[in-house]
Every structure is written in structure tokens, then in C-alpha cells.
Amino acid sequence: MSDDTVKQELYSSIGQDPHTFDNPEIAHVTINENKVLASNTVPGLTVDVRELPDGIDLRMELEENRVIQYPVHMCFGVIPRTGVQRINLDVVIGKNSKISLMAHCSFPFAVDVKHIMDAKIKVMDGAEYSYFERHVHSETGGVNVLPKAVVDVGRGARFRTEFQLLKGRVGIMDIDYETHVAEEGLVEMTALVSGSGDDHIVLHETAFLEGASSRAVLTSKVAVRNNARSEVFNKIVALAPYARGHVDCKEIIKDNGVAVATPIVDVRDAHAHVTHEAAIGSVDKKQLETLMSRGMDEDEASEVIIQGLLS
Amino acid sequence: MTGKKTDKSILELRDLTLRLGDRQILNGITMDIWEGHVHAIVGTNGAGKSTLASTIMGLAGYRDFGGDILFRGESIKRMNIDERARLGITLAWQEPARFEGLKVRDFIAAGAKNESEAGLAHALETVGLRPDEFMYRAVDKTLSGGERKKVELASILLMKPGLAFLDEPDSGIDIDSIQRIFRVVKLLRGEGTTVVFITHSKAVLEQADHAFLLCGGRVVDQGKSARISKYFENECMPCGVRDPLARGETDER
Numbered sequence: 188m189s190d191d192t193v194k195q196e197l198y199s200s201i202g203q204d205p206h207t208f209d210n211p212e213i214a215h216v217t218i219n220e221n222k223v224l225a226s227n228t229v230p231g232l233t234v235d236v237r238e239l240p241d242g243i244d245l246r247m248e249l250e251e252n253r254v255i256q257y258p259v260h261m262c263f264g265v266i267p268r269t270g271v272q273r274i275n276l277d278v279v280i281g282k283n284s285k286i287s288l289m290a291h292c293s294f295p296f297a298v299d300v301k302h303i304m305d306a307k308i309k310v311m312d313g314a315e316y317s318y319f320e321r322h323v324h325s326e327t328g329g330v331n332v333l334p335k336a337v338v339d340v341g342r343g344a345r346f347r348t349e350f351q352l353l354k355g356r357v358g359i360m361d362i363d364y365e366t367h368v369a370e371e372g373l374v375e376m377t378a379l380v381s382g383s384g385d386d387h388i389v390l391h392e393t394a395f396l397e398g399a400s401s402r403a404v405l406t407s408k409v410a411v412r413n414n415a416r417s418e419v420f421n422k423i424v425a426l427a428p429y430a431r432g433h434v435d436c437k438e439i440i441k442d443n444g445v446a447v448a449t450p451i452v453d454v455r456d457a458h459a460h461v462t463h464e465a466a467i468g469s470v471d472k473k474q475l476e477t478l479m480s481r482g483m484d485e486d487e488a489s490e491v492i493i494q495g496l497l498s
Numbered sequence: 499m500t501g502k503k504t505d506k507s508i509l510e511l512r513d514l515t516l517r518l519g520d521r522q523i524l525n526g527i528t529m530d531i532w533e534g535h536v537h538a539i540v541g542t543n544g545a546g547k548s549t550l551a552s553t554i555m556g557l558a559g560y561r562d563f564g565g566d567i568l569f570r571g572e573s574i575k576r577m578n579i580d581e582r583a584r585l586g587i588t589l590a591w592q593e594p595a596r597f598e599g600l601k602v603r604d605f606i607a608a609g610a611k612n613e614s615e616a617g618l619a620h621a622l623e624t625v626g627l628r629p630d631e632f633m634y635r636a637v638d639k640t641l642s643g644g645e646r647k648k649v650e651l652a653s654i655l656l657m658k659p660g661l662a663f664l665d666e667p668d669s670g671i672d673i674d675s676i677q678r679i680f681r682v683v684k685l686l687r688g689e690g691t692t693v694v695f696i697t698h699s700k701a702v703l704e705q706a707d708h709a710f711l712l713c714g715g716r717v718v719d720q721g722k723s724a725r726i727s728k729y730f731e732n733e734c735m736p737c738g739v740r741d742p743l744a745r746g747e748t749d750e751r
């Protein structure tokens with residue numbers, strides 16, 4: 188397959204209009220396996236990519252006091268049926284800058300694909316970094332997704348991340364995000380995942396609230412059907428006065444699904460306040476009966492409810 | 499307008515009884531709902547109105563009843579909720595469910611058969627919700643009680659059912675909106691839906707042709723809604739105190 192064909196395949200799998208990237212004001216990088224197929228950057232933003240035998244090193248730095256108007260797109264694809272893709276990400280968002288990044292990860296034909304991400308992210312004082320990760324997988328479950336990130340959130344800085352599987356089966360997924368939050372910093376991490384077949388979902392979202400008045404909200408919403416399993420270990424450690432945090436975990440199980448939630452709240456300052464909420468259960472009966480009373484059968488109705496929850 | 503002998507029943511309840519836990523809630527209800535008419539079921543708190551609607555809809559916990567329910571002449575006793583709904587029976591709940599994340603658009607589209615986006619927007623407008631404001635809001639706890647009731651009604655409007663039970667459609671609804679809801683009911687009726695209100699309200703009762711007075715899980719009176727309304731308002735006592743059926747005051751049906 189030519190690079191161009193692969194690129195078209197990749198964009199169409201994620202439903203991305205390739206002409207978006209004709210706009211020189213939109214920064215983007217498109218990578219299939221370990222090859223850069225396209226890229227563009229905008230003033231203030233440096234992106235360096237180095238190809239590795241089984242992936243890439245990607246360093247992204249945004250200067251201080253820069254606001255990037257349009258979301259930056261990163262497309263990571265493995266179009267072949269098998270392969271390993273290792274992404275080493277090093278991100279620095281300069282003081283008081285603002286950027287939003289849309290990462291599309293696409294393995295539409297995967298039978299045996301491993302996607303490993305190792306990220307070091309620094310969001311400097313007063314900066315804002317929003318990171319949306321959208322996945323498209325094959326229907327076989329042959330994907331192994333292992334993203335790991337360590338994030339430093341500076342004073343008054345904000346880090347927001349949202350993980351969503353848009354299409355296909357999860358396969359095996361183990362997300363491990365650790366954040367360290369300085370004074371008045373804010374972290375919001377959300378994961379929305381729906382598993383079926385024999386999918387296995389593991390989430391570790393952790394926030395260390397190290398600075399006074401730092402805040403974190405960790406949200407996970409997971410649905411498991413058939414024989415899928417999910418384990419959510421979300422954790423907030425509050426170490427400073429007036430730190431505030433909330434861990435929210437909702438899991439819906441159907442069929443023989445298994446869901447385990449272990450929210451951990453560790454508070455070491457008398458002026459801090461952290462709460463948690465975990466709910467695991469089948470689809471709510473009244474919601475189900477309401478949709479059924481409009482003529483949907485039970486399966487359709489529970490799908491609508493789950494899709495709503497995960498939207 | 500009270501029904502004539504030629505009127506066709508869309509729903510017939512035959513000696514319906516139901517126990518919940520160790521309590522007998524429905525005590526032998528026999529009732530005919532006429533196609534094309536607007537009916538009202540009235541009764542004090544705890545009379546069994548919502549229980550009756552839940553039993554007709556076939557909700558879990560309300561399936562094990564005595565007697566029979568016939569829809570267009572056929573027993574629906576063994577049918578699930580969705581089978582009953584696909585026949586054309588639906589219920590707007592007294593306290594509608596709240597979902598998480600589900601958008602108004604997707605909720606109201608659930609019962610609609612291949613409705614266009616314009617059709618969905620029109621239904622929202624009809625119940626008094628601005629589509630640009632509400633279409634993509636979640637049907638969750640952020641909607642006010644009245645807004646949630648209106649979304650419920652929009653969903654029913656789109657479903658175009660043969661028979662709709664509206665359980666306290668006016669609760670949480672402001673005065674202006676009640677008039678709008680009555681217009682929606684006229685629309686429903688125009689499209690061939692038989693409407694049954696469940697209510698305590700005189701204003702709602704007056705919209706009906708025919709009313710049933712429920713007390714202690716029994717129909718203790720039925721007839722022209724004006725007469726039932728007057729009785730319900732002025733004389734209705736805790737049940738058992740006076741039995742209007744025994745006074746021979748019923749209307750011919």
C-alpha cells in the first residue's frame with residue numbers, strides 16, 4: 188500500500204475529512220506504525236518526531252504565552268492486521284499557554300496489534316492542556332492498548348483528558364495515568380469505555396494533590412457485556428490544605444460481565460476534602476421500562492441507555 | 499360527550515386484581531376504554547391509579563395480576579412491556595425516569611418510527627421546548643420536573659400510540675403550559691390516539707369525556723366527567739364512607 192492509500196484509509200477509519208489538514212492554521216501529525224505520513228505545525232509549537240524500529244519518539248513543545256486556536260490533531264494508526272506501535276511522548280506546555288489536542292488512534296483491521304504509549308507531560312504554571320483520545324478498533328478484539336502517562340500540572344494550570352472508544356472492540360486495555368497537581372492546579376480525567384466479547388479493561392487514574400487548593404475529578408464510565416471484565420482503580424491522594432477531589436465510577440454490567448471498582452481516597456491534610464462514589468449494576472429498571480414502553484425491545488433499550496451513559 | 503352503545507372498546511379491563519407485597523391494591527377493576535375518546539381516572543392519593551397504569555403497561559412487579567386485560571379484543575396478559583407498546587399502548591410516567599448522558603434527541607427518537615430531524619424538532623416545539631435549547635440537553639437531573647414531563651410528552655407524540663395513559667400530566671407544569679398540554683392532547687386525539695388521563699386536577703378532568711372514580715383499588719363511580727368532577731371536588735370522602743354506586747347516581751354508559 189502506498190503512503191497515500193494508507194493515509195486515506197486512516198482518515199476514513201476515524202471519519203476525519205483530510206481537507207481539514209489543508210488549513211495551514213491546523214497543526215497535525217499523522218503516523219502509521221512508525222512512519223510519519225503528514226505533519227504541519229503552527230507558530231509557537233515545535234513538534235519533533237524520530238522514527239524508532241517499532242514506533243516513534245515524539246516531542247512537542249508549546250512556547251510560553253501562546254494560545255493555539257484550533258485543536259492539534261494526532262493520528263496514530265496501525266492499518267495492517269498485526270504490528271506493534273510504541274509512542275514515546277514528551278510534551279511541554281509553556282507557562283500561561285493553552286492548547287487542545289485530539290489524538291485519534293486507529294487499528295481498524297487489527298488481529299494482533301499492540302499500541303504502547305509512554306507519555307511525560309508537563310503543563311507549566313497557568314497553562315491549559317486538553318487531551319482527547321479517541322479510539323477506533325477492529326471488531327475482533329485483537330488490540331492491546333497500553334497507554335501510560337505521568338503528568339505534572341503546575342500552579343494554576345489545568346489538565347483535562349478524555350478517553351473514548353468510538354468503535355470496535357476494546358481487546359485488552361490498561362490505562363495508567365498519574366498526575367501531580369501543584370497549588371490551585373486542576374485535573375479532570377474521564378474514561379468512557381464499553382467492552383464486549385472477552386475484552387479486558389483496566390483503568391488506573393491517579394491524582395496526587397500536592398499543592399494547596401489543588402483539585403481533581405476522576406470519572407470513569409464503563410459498560411461490560413458478554414464475558415468482558417473491567418477493573419477500575421482510581422485514586423486521589425490529597426497532601427495539601429484545601430485540596431478538593433472526587434472519584435466517580437459507574438459501571439454497567441450485562442450478561443456474564445464482571446466489573447470491579449476500587450476507588451481509593453487517601454487524605455493527609457485535615458483541610459482537604461475528597462469524596463468518592465462507585466455504582467455498579469445492571470441497566471436501571473425504570474430507564475429500561477420507559478424505553479420499552481415506547482416500543483424498544485430490552486436489548487435495544489439497554490444499548491441506548493449505555494450509549495447515553497458513555498457519550 | 500359520553501359514549502354510545504356503538505362505541506368500540508380499545509381496552510377492556512376484566513375484574514383486575516393485584517397484590518403488592520401483602521397488600522391488595524387493585525380490588526376487581528372492570529373498565530372499558532373507548533377508542534377515540536378522552537378518559538380520566540381520578541381518585542385520592544393511594545387510590546391505585548398509578549398501579550393500574552403500571553399493570554396495564556406490564557411493568558416488572560405488576561405482571562402477576564388476576565383477571566384479564568384485552569386490547570382490541572385480545573388478551574395482553576402474557577405480553578412484555580415492549581410487546582404491549584408495539585401493539586400501541588404507552589404510558590407517560592407520573593415521575594419520568596432520568597437518564598445519564600442520554601440526549602433529549604435520542605430519547606424522543608427512541609419511540610419514533612424513522613422520524614426526520616425536523617420532525618423531532620417540531621415535536622419539541624409542540625410541547626413548548628425550544629429545540630435549539632433542548633435537543634442536545636441530557637434527559638437527566640439537570641432538567642426541571644416540568645421540562646422532563648414535557649420531554650415525556652414529546653416522546654409520546656412522536657410514538658403516535660393507539661392508547662396513551664398520561665399519569666398526572668399537569669404535575670409540575672405551570673398554568674400556561676397546561677393549556678399547551680391540552681392542545682397536544684387534542685393533536686394526539688386527532689392522530690387517532692385514545693387518551694386516558696390520570697389526575698387529581700379539575701382542569702384536567704374537564705378535558706375528558708368520561709371519567710372513572712377510583713377508590714381503594716375499585717371503580718366506585720363512572721360517568722360524564724363534569725358530574726364525576728363535581729362529586730370528586732365536593733363530596734369525595736375517604737372510600738367506604740359513601741358509595742355513590744349504591745345511590746344510583748351513575749350515568750348510563
Ligand SMILES: Nc1ncnc2c1ncn2[C@@H]1O[C@H](COP(=O)(O)OP(=O)(O)OP(=O)(O)O)[C@@H](O)[C@H]1O
Nearest residue numbers: 518519521523541542543544545546547548549550
Ligand atoms: N410495591 C408496593 N408494595 C406495597 N404497597 C404499594 C406498592 N406500591 C404502591 N403501593 C401502595 O398502593 C397504593 C396505590 O398506589 P398508587 O401509586 O397506585 O396510588 P395513586 O392512586 O397513583 O396515588 P397518587 O395520587 O398519590 O399518585 C398506595 O397505598 C401505595 O402505598
Ligand SMILES: [Mg+2]
Nearest residue numbers: 547548549592
Ligand atoms: Mg400515582
